[in-house]
Amino acid sequence: MEIRLATINDLDAIMNIAAKTIKIMNEEGNDQWSDKYPAEKDFKTDIENSSAFVAIMDEEVVGSIAIDRIGGKNYDLIEWTLTEKNFYVIHRLMVDPEIRGGGIASKLLAFAEIIAIENDTFYLKTDTYAINEKAQNLFLKNGFNKVGELHFPGKERPFYCFDKSFK
Template structure:
């Protein structure tokens, strides 16, 4: 069941972050590290009501942040549409829950949330070396629209968008 995250979820979320960072670093993806994301980032998401968790029998199986916040680096990119968009940030799946469709479920939830809020357009980005997220975006028909420099990282971030059907 996907629900809004609460502060009581932070320890589980940070454990997922720790495992995800270790895995990312194992294939030279340094998108996330000890500086980002931190507990305060998720606490802020929770306070704003932007963080959602997939709760399976009381276990946080994964999480996703969805809001209207576009990084300044999005300016100047050749987005497919010039209209209000919801933006997907900070998503990860519990290592013990992988390969069970959790990531797809969270992304579909983001699409449904946007449509429920009268928004038919999603934007997102991920580090070019994050092969798993890049594959997920492509699998779910997100369109690669360009790349940007972000967070002082050596490699570019790939930016994606998707026009949603009103009948999701």
């Protein structure tokens, strides 16, 4: 498996995986993602900002992750493990549902750490919806700590915030 910077040519494959992911989430009763978010414009912005990366197997996009320095809405309300101002945030992590369970998501998280370290940053943040137990377990399995929760209008349950320091 290779992980590389996403290009605009990857957008269709990313959107295909997003559509399959949203369908599975909806079938599982998880409304974290919908037909409104993440939208094509979100992935396109990630690509334009050079913050989108794709996992490639057999010359096909099988997963993606956005890694940037933009904290989520209301991240300033969370008591993070560190008060470090230098951090990266993980957004829109997904793996093609047809091949989940092969460690691709964990490899994408490890890649996020490499990107951070290469940029003298030793702290990652992310969040996921309370219903999304798979994502929560993935973060915990990969050394992240649950540090708080945020509530958003229109969502019945909170979003759990996770961080990881590797100094």
